[in-house]
Amino acid sequence: MRRMTVPSIQKRKGGEPIVMLTAYTARMAQLLDEHCDVLLVGDSLGQVIYGLSSTLPVTLDMMCAHGAAVVRGSYKSVVIVDMPFGSYEESPEAAFRAASRVMAETGCAAVKLEGGVAMADTIAFLTKRGIPVMAHVGLTPQAVNALGGYGARGKSQEEYARIIEDAEAVAKAGAFSLVIEGVVEDLARQITDSVSIPTIGIGASAACDGQVLVVDDMLGMFERTPRFVKRFGTLAEDIGKAASAYAAAVKDRSFPEDAQLYGVKK
Numbered sequence: 430m431r432r433m434t435v436p437s438i439q440k441r442k443g444g445e446p447i448v449m450l451t452a453y454t455a456r457m458a459q460l461l462d463e464h465c466d467v468l469l470v471g472d473s474l475g476q477v478i479y480g481l482s483s484t485l486p487v488t489l490d491m492m493c494a495h496g497a498a499v500v501r502g503s504y505k506s507v508v509i510v511d512m513p514f515g516s517y518e519e520s521p522e523a524a525f526r527a528a529s530r531v532m533a534e535t536g537c538a539a540v541k542l543e544g545g546v547a548m549a550d551t552i553a554f555l556t557k558r559g560i561p562v563m564a565h566v567g568l569t570p571q572a573v574n575a576l577g578g579y580g581a582r583g584k585s586q587e588e589y590a591r592i593i594e595d596a597e598a599v600a601k602a603g604a605f606s607l608v609i610e611g612v613v614e615d616l617a618r619q620i621t622d623s624v625s626i627p628t629i630g631i632g633a634s635a636a637c638d639g640q641v642l643v644v645d646d647m648l649g650m651f652e653r654t655p656r657f658v659k660r661f662g663t664l665a666e667d668i669g670k671a672a673s674a675y676a677a678a679v680k681d682r683s684f685p686e687d688a689q690l691y692g693v694k695k
């Protein structure tokens with residue numbers, strides 16, 4: 430099967446919902462690939478993989494290494510790599526240098542960056558030069574210090590209106606799709622109705638054109654998750670059970686047994 434493309438995702442506006450999950454490693458990408466349209470190598474890997482307390486310290490090197498792993502592990506989904514904090518905000522030129530490196534080193538199909546009106550020029554610059562961009566508005570985790578936390582956005586009338594402006598600006602600038610994070614349903618619906626590109630929600634209701642979750646959250650791997658996460662699996666529990674059974678088997682010497690021994694006929 431041929432890998433899906435950015436235009437094929439764009440065509441899903443208003444149609445069959447777009448299925449997106451994060452992935453950070455090759456094996457996980459392999460397991461998720463057939464079920465997803467888009468695999469996002471999110472800078473959430475800072476917390477999920479590296480135990481950092483925010484996404485701010487995530488580097489371009491980290492994104493390139495994990496992006497390449499996810500591309501190697503998948504053959505069908507569109508792979509999108511997050512631009513890390515500090516790699517794209519300064520200027521369109523700086524963003525192009527960083528994004529072109531990500532594209533070249535990973536083989537991904539597009540990059541994602543956070544921001545609305547302030548990033549519109551940069552999105553236009555990249556898009557015109559062959560780099561498809563997914564934008565990200567509402568709760569933008571790289572702005573945690575400016576926002577003062579990870580709470581839902583758009584609660585004041587002023588902020589509500591600003592998020593709509595952000596969404597319209599990135600769509601106009603040429604973003605092919607848009608993540609909306611942490612907003613009430615009404616706002617997500619209003620944006621989805623007003624822009625011609627697909628919206629992907631996370632904590633933003635089923636009114637969006639698709640959904641994304643952090644894969645570890647969805648699998649029940651993470652200890653603490655936001656309200657909008659639904660656990661579709663119990664991996665943390667499963668891993669604990671497996672490790673406990675292994676430890677017991679090592680201690681009572683019931684592992685390894687003949688089946689795992691070299692030189693013993695099966």
Ligand code: KIV
Nearest residue numbers: 451471472473608643
């Ligand atoms: O970094 C990430 O995982 C994300 C998604 C959750 C949208 O940006």
Ligand code: NA
Nearest residue numbers: 471472473511
């Ligand atoms: Na991200």
